[in-house]
Amino acid sequence: MYQLRPYQQQAVDYTIRFFKTKREPAVIVLPTGAGKSLVIAELARVAKGRVLVLAHVKELVEQNYLKYQSYNQVAGIFSAGLGRKNSSEKVIFGSIQSVARADDAFFKDFSLVIIDECHRVNSEGETQYGQVIKKLISQNQGICILGLTATPYRVGTGWIYKYGHNGEVHEQQNQFFHQCVFELPLDYMIKNKFLTKPIKLDIPVTSYDFSELTDSGRLYSVKEVDELLNQQKRLTPLIIKNIVDIVDKYKRQGVMIFSSTVRHAKEVLELLPEGDAKIVLGEMENDQRDQIINEFKAKKIKYLVNVSVLTTGFDAPHVDVIAILRPTESVSLYQQIIGRGLRLSQGKTDCYILDYTGMGHDIYSPEISDQRPTRESVPVIVECPSCGMENNFWGIKSPEGDILEHYGRKCRGGEIDPNTMNVVPCGHRFRLKVCPKCGGENDITARECSTCSLLLIDADSKLRQARLSKDAFILRPDTMKIMESQDKKGNPYLEIKYYDVDAKYLREIYYLGNSTNLKKFSINFLRSHLKDPELTDHFEESDDVIKYQKLFRRPKYVIARKQDKFWKITEKIFVEELSRAHSSDLS
16 A cells, blocks of 8 residues: 655545535645655545545546555546546546546546645636536535646636635635645745755846736737747847757756747757657647657657747656746746746756746745736735734845835735634734725725625825826825924914925825824724735834834825815825736836
8 A cells, every 4th residue: 555645645634624514625735746646546546435536637637546556556538549448446546528528427426526736726717627527417416526736726717616725815706716725835845845946047148028928917828929929039049059058068867848839849949959849739649649748758869849838747857957947927827837846866966957948936936916006016024913814915125135015905814714614804903994975995906895785985086086186186196295394373284295206296184183183093094005005003103203204104196186275185096006907116
């Protein structure tokens, strides 16, 4: 009998514990090389009823089947691509394409369905996964649905599950997969020597510039990537020469090159050493693709070029160079690509990561779903004062590594009830929008008050309306000055002036003489202006605000409206409230 690694056994145990209490779809997140097929095998072995294991490509179907079979377990295969359509065994490994075409009798008597690479699942509509899941649920009351993936976050759709393994709230809206029951970070695998150490080399020659596409915050087309690469085609020969020089100098064994498009991949292939490189494309016949992959695994060729084909279901442990020449939409996809070179192999001590994208992804960075507010933003960890959750937000750090500012809005923490497995979110707000009608606290991007349902105008709409109004003035502050002044009666007040680059300014004043005024100042100024909003309670006097004004940030825009002969500030808009269209720091 095979012996599971401790984290693999944990994944199995946590899954069983979850399904004993709840029957909502769940996810296990394991990095590439963590042995998903072993976890699948053990869950299939201990399941009391029949098990269906699904994958989207025949390579994964066969890989999972062979791993299960190698431990003296009997199973069937239902995959046209593998030439078998078994349906009576307790455990069936099937391709989604073949299973989707199976007759209704095939779907009876399953207690567990396991979906490998489950980030591909779309249970809605007439997709193949949607059809299969619908049939399984209708014919198997209380069936358990489990997904496994290394990339739980996708640009454009977000996280594939609502709650993380520790109760973190990843998505406000319900997702098909309800909860992640176990997650293992990539750095754990590397530190514990379950994976080879990656070494990211500083590229001395050049990099592509994909910022025009990646900074837009949207999915981009192959045509757009091709056009951008065509503008930078002079860079490709320099990049390939750099790759070859590094491979030759350091005597590397196997090189995987991830290119952006088919045209780009063919250009790359022509520049590689003749007879020592081949290309794998999705449009190839399976036999041709398998032959090339087998040649690469047998070390008959050193370079393997591909376009979005070998990010999953590929195992060549001798790979010791990963060259990235394509934009990666998320950190998890970037880590999955790197994972192709991190499997252990005899004589292999490390894997070189050559990144020619200029995107600055970090091998160990957490995935942050919020839009990156500025170019200078980096991942920061912010502890929630209410629940102690360490939140991953975008923020600004000093050269010494201290957090100067963060853009987090709401704590993502939550507590899992061990008896019911229900999640109770923390709900603490670092920054908030106060409803003008009921005073309720809302997310700064909310369009409706969560307490009284009043329509709340978002920042982009405020800017559009102000630009159309003759009685509105929009100032983009370049500096902000805080000082103390006195009115005609000698009463002190705090004066804040916002100046643009042309020295035009708008001002606002706050009296701090009593608790009511202090509360207004806290809500209208401190909470939004402090770089660290948790310092709000430390400011009660004008002298404190003036002395520590370096702790305050200026708004992106200030909107004022004409009142008699004067301009009165009515709205202040900060960078995290804006869509990428108005956040020109990234344009």
